[in-house]
Amino acid sequence: MIPARPSPNWPLWIGVVGFLAAMTVWSAYGIGFSASELACNIAGGTRLLEESWPPDFGFLPRLAGPMMETVYIAIIGTVVGGILAIPVAVLAARNLTPNRPTWFVDRNFMNILRTLPDLFWAMLFATAVGFGPVAGALALTVFTVAVISKLYSESLESIDMGLPEAIRAAGGNWLQMIQFGALPQAMQQYVSYALYAFELNIRASVVLGLVGAGGIGMILETQRANFEYERVTMIILAVLVAVLIIEEISESIRKRLT
Amino acid sequence: MTAPKPPVSIDPLKRPGPPIGFGTMVTFVIGVLFFGSLAAIGFTPDRLIEVPAGVARVLSFFWPADMAYGWDRVLPAIVESIQIAWIGTIIAAILSLPLALIGSRVLFPRLARGVKLISATARAFPEILLAIYFVPIVGLGAFAGALAIGISSVGMLTKLGAEVVDSLDFGTVEAVEAAGGSRLLALRWAVLPAVLPEIVAHWLFRFELNIRASAVLGVVGAGGVGGVLLNTLRYRHFDKAAAVLILTILVVLLIDMLSGEIRRRIIRS
Structure with missing residues (x-):
C-alpha cells in the first residue's frame, strides 16, 4: 500500500509566503522601484558605461602612492585590532571568562561593535582626529576587533578544557591558564581569522577614503565627483587586482598552516 | 604483577623548547611591516597622544542625543x-x-x-x-x-x-x-x-x-x-x-x- 502523501502545513505556508510578498512589495514601493523609470534611465546609463571605457591608463602612476597608503592602513588596523581582539575574545568565551558579569558586559560590547559598519567608524574617527590615514587606521582597528573577537571567542569555547584545568590544578593562576592552556590550542584559527580580517x-x-579617511578611496571620491569615469574605472581595476593578489597570498599562507 | 615502567628520563636542563626560528621570524616581519606602515602614514607618537583627547572631545558633543x-x-x-x-x-x-x-x-x-x-x-x-x-x-x-x-x-x-x-x-x-x-x-x-x-x-x-x-x-x-x-x-x-x-x-x-x-x-x- 502506498503511504498517504504528506500534506503540507497550509496556514504556515500561506502566512510565510504572504509575509515575504508583502515585505517585498512594501520595500519595492519604498525605494521607488519602477520599471518605466529604469527604462528611461538606461539610455543615459549606457552612455555612462561607454564613457567609462577604456580605462585611463595614463592615470595609473598617480595611483601608486594612495594604493600603498591603503595597504599601510590595513596593516596597522589588522595588527593593533588583532592584538586587542585577544582579551575581548577571552573574556567573551563562556568557558574561560572569570565571572558572569564580565562575560555579559564583554559579550554585549562585542555585539555593539559589530552592529556598526566600517564606514561609520571611519566617519566618526575622521571627525574626531581629522581627515587622513590616521582616522582610517583607527576605524579599521575597531572593525578588526569586531570581526576577530567574535570568531575567536567561538573557537575558544570549543577547545579541550583538560589542559587549562591541568594548569589550574598545578597551581597556575588565571592568566597562566589562558596563556599556556587556552590560547595555544586555538592558535591556528586565530592566525586564519587575522588573515581573513x-x-x-x-x-x-578602499572605501574609507570616500569619507575622507585616507587611502585610494580619496582619489576615487574626487574623480567620481568630477564624473571622470575613465579614471574611476582605472582605479577600480587597480583595486581589484590588488585585492586579488592579497587574497592569493593570504590563501597560500592559510593552506600551509593547516 | 609487572613492575611499573621506569619513567622516561628527562633532563630538566634540556627541556625541548619551541622551535624559535619560525616564530621569531614571523614576529620580526610583522613588526617591520607594522612600524614601517606607522611611519609611512605619519602616525608619530605625538599624534597618538592627541587621539584619545580628540575622540573624547567629539564624544562629549554627542550627548544629549537629539x-x-x-x-x-x-x-x-x-x-x-x-x-x-x-x-x-x-x-x-x-x-x-x-x-x-x-x-x-x-x-x-x-x-x-x-x-x-x-x-x-x-x-x-x-x-x-x-x-x-x-x-x-x-x-x-x-x-x-x-x-x-x-x-x-x-x-x-x-x-x-x-x-x-x-x-x-x-x-x-x-x-x-x-x-x-x-x-x-x-x-x-x-x-x-x-x-x-x-x-x-x-x-x-x-x-x-x-x-x-x-x-x-x-x-x-x-x-x-x-x-x-x-x-x-x-x-x-x-x-x-x-x-x-x-x-x-x-x-x-x-x-x-x-x-x-x-x-x-x-x-x-
Whole structure:
C-alpha cells in the first residue's frame, strides 16, 4: 500500500509566503522601484558605461602612492585590532571568562561593535582626529576587533578544557591558564581569522577614503565627483587586482598552516 | 604483577623548547611591516597622544542625543536601508538559486566551472563600488543601492549554495532517475527539498550583512541612513549624529536577533 502523501502545513505556508510578498512589495514601493523609470534611465546609463571605457591608463602612476597608503592602513588596523581582539575574545568565551558579569558586559560590547559598519567608524574617527590615514587606521582597528573577537571567542569555547584545568590544578593562576592552556590550542584559527580580517581590511580601506579617511578611496571620491569615469574605472581595476593578489597570498599562507 | 615502567628520563636542563626560528621570524616581519606602515602614514607618537583627547572631545558633543530628529528623519532613513537590503537580498536570492544548482560540481561538472568564475567576479566588487556605477545609471536614490547590494550578494550566495548542494547525499537523485524521472524532476523532488532550508538560512544571514552594507551606501548617494550620518557629521550636528548611531545600533541588533532566531529554527526543523 502506498503511504498517504504528506500534506503540507497550509496556514504556515500561506502566512510565510504572504509575509515575504508583502515585505517585498512594501520595500519595492519604498525605494521607488519602477520599471518605466529604469527604462528611461538606461539610455543615459549606457552612455555612462561607454564613457567609462577604456580605462585611463595614463592615470595609473598617480595611483601608486594612495594604493600603498591603503595597504599601510590595513596593516596597522589588522595588527593593533588583532592584538586587542585577544582579551575581548577571552573574556567573551563562556568557558574561560572569570565571572558572569564580565562575560555579559564583554559579550554585549562585542555585539555593539559589530552592529556598526566600517564606514561609520571611519566617519566618526575622521571627525574626531581629522581627515587622513590616521582616522582610517583607527576605524579599521575597531572593525578588526569586531570581526576577530567574535570568531575567536567561538573557537575558544570549543577547545579541550583538560589542559587549562591541568594548569589550574598545578597551581597556575588565571592568566597562566589562558596563556599556556587556552590560547595555544586555538592558535591556528586565530592566525586564519587575522588573515581573513586583513583581506576584509584591504577591501574596506578602499572605501574609507570616500569619507575622507585616507587611502585610494580619496582619489576615487574626487574623480567620481568630477564624473571622470575613465579614471574611476582605472582605479577600480587597480583595486581589484590588488585585492586579488592579497587574497592569493593570504590563501597560500592559510593552506600551509593547516 | 609487572613492575611499573621506569619513567622516561628527562633532563630538566634540556627541556625541548619551541622551535624559535619560525616564530621569531614571523614576529620580526610583522613588526617591520607594522612600524614601517606607522611611519609611512605619519602616525608619530605625538599624534597618538592627541587621539584619545580628540575622540573624547567629539564624544562629549554627542550627548544629549537629539532624539526628536531621530524619530523624524533618522528612522525613515533606517527603514529605507532595510528596504534596500530586503530588495537586494530578494534579487540575489532569485538570481543565485538556479546558479547554485548549476554550480554544483557533482550535478553539472562542466557548467560548474563557469558559474564559479561568475561568482568569484561578483564577490570581488565591494557593493559601494558597484553603487558608484549604478547611481548615474538608474539615478540617485535607493533603487541604485538595492541593485548594487543585489549584484554583489549573488556571488557569495551562489558559492555557499553550490557548497550546500555538493554536500548532499545523492542517493535520492539516483532514486528519482532510476524511477524514470528526468534530471529536472530530480532537481525539483530530490535536490531542492533537501537543500532549501540551509540555503534559506544563508539568505537570511546575507540579509543581516546587507543591512550593514546598505547603511553605508548613502555615502555615494544610494539612499539609506549613511547619507544622513555623513551630513550630520559634516555640519557638526553631533547630537543628531548620536541619534543616528543609537537608532542604527538598536535596529541592527533587533534584526540580527530576529533573523538569528529564525535561522536556528529553520536549520533545526
